[in-house]
Amino acid sequence: MDKVCASCAEAVADIPNGSVIAIPGFFAAGVPRLLLRALIERGVKNLTLACGCGPLVGAHEELITMVKNGQVKKVIDSYGLFRSASKGLADPFEQAIRDGTVELEVYPMGTLAEKYRAAGAGIPAFYTPTGIGSVMEETVVTNIKANRTPKETKMINGQKYILEYALQPDYAFIHANIGDRDGNLRYRKTARNFNPVMAMAARYTIAEVENLVEAGGLDPDMVHTPSVFVKRVVPVDRIKFRIGID
Template structure:
């Protein structure tokens, strides 16, 4: 296919150059739309000391929870952590640094990073520790706060106060798409779109695992959610890999 063919042979090859200490943006919401095959490959590769930017950290034993459980994450930027007991244990024991960020703010920080916008003002978090600083980022083993969030710049626009939030640019982006072509154009399906386009945008090098690989020209350009300019590597999943999707909670009551 020539120079525009971004397909690599395996997930292992796609993540092989991610170094220890890298920052990764990871698509998905809960377990919906997570790049589970790429996460497993990163686990297998032994890559460690990672900072992950993702809505949440998966659950115990699946998704980012696999990297977390193996002690591979040093820092997490997320908006929700309630499904993962090991996450809470590591955070409170001082083993993991956590930057909790309002969900819409996290989404916009990632979008801004992919758009070349270094920072933006938002009303979300004004009058709270999000803006004033003091949110515990890291504890020590005794439960003392050793790193806290800094105070952020605020400014008034049209009589209302806003807080300055900085964009996020990750070294690598890991995403999962429903369909993708060899040029890296991606289509997500229903709610699995969630944070995936944003994680793809803000990665300097973005790797997409796709459930169905098609040839260039087969995707309707009007239906493409993430253009190939944001995507550098494409991994075609096997039918078995594509079908392996976990559900966090099958019921809400007995």
């Protein structure tokens, strides 16, 4: 089944206000920048961004732009705040949290990855020892001030565990190095990061692909994300960007 869209604008044309969108990336690697730019152009608002690592100034400029534009209601993340060490200034994301215009929900990175993986595997919840004895025993949602809700815990074989629930976004924006017209995807090195688990977790996955090949052009043993998880594919040019964190 050919899933190719002519443009990123076409691929995101029907995403409604209030959507939960998974955005992969480890700093700047594997970020679906062109899909994000198309979403910015549409002006979709009241979004929850389920990120892997971000938004960071110098690495996730598109996410920062969305925060500045007032398009973001909430961010679910593993990297809460970034303050400029050299200048002592809050970045726009941190400032939005302090102003109370954006909510932030934080999890350890491994826990967050497992929340996506669990959703993709059809597992509604899981127990983890990560965060025992820390603030991670509570669900922490921060805007002007933290709102903390204790999480359920359980003793298993003498070890205390935290119950975490699967996270299933409405959409996932994916960046792949190679993909075919059916939606089979392959990532490049560090750019893989959260892409595979987010593609599995989301109800609707859209992939931007640097190198598009015909169906059957990818060796099945080299596929990282099978086509069954992907609804739309958009061929894009590889873009150059400067990473700079003061």
